[in-house]
Amino acid sequence: MTVHTIDRADALAPNHELVIIGSGPAGLAAAVEAAAGGLAPLVLDEQAHPGGQMYHGITHCGPERLRILGPDYRRGLDLVRAFQASGAIHAPRALVWGLGPASQDGSGLQLGVSLGGRSRLLKANRVILATGAQERPMPVPGWTLPGVLTAGAGQIALKTSGLVPSGEVVLAGTGPLLYLLAHQLLLAGARVAAVLDTCDPARIPRALPHLPGFLGSPYLFRGLRLMARLRGSVRFHGHVTALEILGEDRVQGVRFRLGSRWREQPADVVLLHQGVVPNLNLAGSAGCALCWNESQRCFQPRLAATGESSLAGLAVAGDGAAVAGAAAAEVSGRMAALEALAALGRLPAAAVAGRRRTLARDLARLHRGRRFLDTLYLPPAAFRAPADDRTLVCRCEEITAGQVRAAIALGVPGPNQLKAFLRPGMGPCQGRLCALTLTEMIAAQTGASPAEIGLCRFRAPVKPLALGELAGLPATPEALLAVTGSTLPID
Amino acid sequence: MFRRIPETRGTLTFTFDGQPVQAAPGDSVAAALLQAGIRTFRTSVASGAPRGPHCLMGACFDCLLTIDGVANRQSCLVEVAEGMDVRSQHGARPVTEGVLP
DSSP states (O other): OOOEEOOSGGGSOSEEEEEEEOOSHHHHHHHHHHHHTTOOOEEEOSSSSTTTTTTTTGGGOOHHHHHHHOHHHHTHHHHHHHHHTSSOEEETTEEEEEEEESSTTOOSEEEEEEETTEEEEEEEEEEEEOOOEEEOOOOOTTTTSTTEEEHHHHHHHHHHHOEEEOSSEEEEEESHHHHHHHHHHHHTTOOEEEEEEOOOTTHHHHHGGGHHHHHTOTHHHHHHHHHHHHHHHSOEEOOEEEEEEEOSSSOOEEEEEETTEEEEEEOSEEEEEEOEEEOOHHHHHHTOOEEEETTTTEEEEOOOTTSBOSSTTEEEOGGGTSOOOHHHHHHHHHHHHHHHHHHTTOSOHHHHHHHHHHHHHHHHHHHTTHHHHHHHTOOOHHHHTTSSTTSEEETTTTEEHHHHHHHHHTTOOSHHHHHHHHOTTOSTTTTTTTHHHHHHHHHHHHOOOHHHHOOOOOOSSSSOOOHHHHHTSOOOHHHHHHHHSSOSOOO | OEEEOTTOOOOEEEEETTEEEEEOTTOBHHHHHHHTTOOOOEEOTTTOOEEOOSSSSSSSOOSEEEETTEEEEETTSSBOOTTOEEEOEESSOOTTTTOOO
């Protein structure tokens, strides 16, 4: 068997038993499992090649990059090969811009898909949402200057194109990916001028009770070795409590506070990072119930143990369900596929139960130690709700922290009402880079919990879509009736 | 601002605002431009401030460019191709643009 590739919207079949959105670790594993169970799942992904952000570029990656990126990246090769040898249908470069129930009675799901400049509406009995995570925004003054990227962006540039930042490179923030990227950049021969670590040492006593869980994690030894190497080879400033990026038309330096003193450092490239959070635009717009995860300080879909969301037929797998890393994402993708096979009557109940137990055990093992990392590397409050009034909170509409705070002081109760005052979250990124910050700011100022405040509402289309594409959708009898008052085709 | 490790090599050519740029097969338009030393891709719609790629994963919409005549494409999600015509964007698009005379 080989994967069947589709590159035109009109080549997409209108009805599917299982659609998988995303081809990162969770989506690929789900596709392989589902295909092994006899389904031909349709895998839709925005990228040109399978792998997601985790295994970005792996289909055309040479030995030098594999060396730099290490074993966690290399394991993606097996997964991508298994996918390519599966009976799945792959539609790369496809944007899923809408998702929801297909009918009033709640049976089946409908998807809006854009591919090659045309859109189609598809129906599916089951959908697995495997859209992964994105980096938590790290709003500081100057973070919109050209030359300021995220650490994830720095890693993607390395994965896809073998790019290494040059000149004075500064990494700032906190979390495992930041340190890993610093290490990889050094291996690739980059000059890392400084790592500005915003991790708060006061978190250590809070994280310690979770240490026993982490002792069994494969990341413990590797993490310790990596940190030791890093501290030995780059200028590592611990406990940075404030950060500002300097420059007129591009980044020229950083200014940061250590204790009571400010320091400056020239910079040509700044890479920011403070953890990853589930990507929720599609789940939210579909109407999935979301919940607040206090230990990771983010929202995530409210799911049953099987990965099933509040929307019938829709499961969420991988980091888009709950951030736990690539290996756990793979297992949760397999679990979601197993549930789909069971629901579609493709597997006998006895086979499902046994496999479910094995996967649940694997998942529990991979979650071990997560709580320790989450607690230790929780970004400090001043970086989640920016302290400096000049900071642009909404990058698209260019709204500052000062403006947002003034509006909250007027009694604005939530992010949806903030839109009416200032438009944050209403630009093209649709809140991806500000929604969480807005909730954190309202929480910090009003004392309410983020769980009560909620997230700004996400709506379809989840990415901007040309009107012509919507207008060009094949007209259904219902649509004709709504517009013309008759179901007769228009000449 | 970014350099290539020796393993990847620019073997195809596209244009950015009319100037030739070398790219490697598999590069996104955004990555190819960063490697060519171009960091400002557009000026913002609200204030006209310079902007360039931030997330490279399709979330931030700061790498928007006009590619082969289609405006506002996320250049981090578009694979570069030989002869591609890529143009920077400046502020908000005027409402008259693309309207037939």
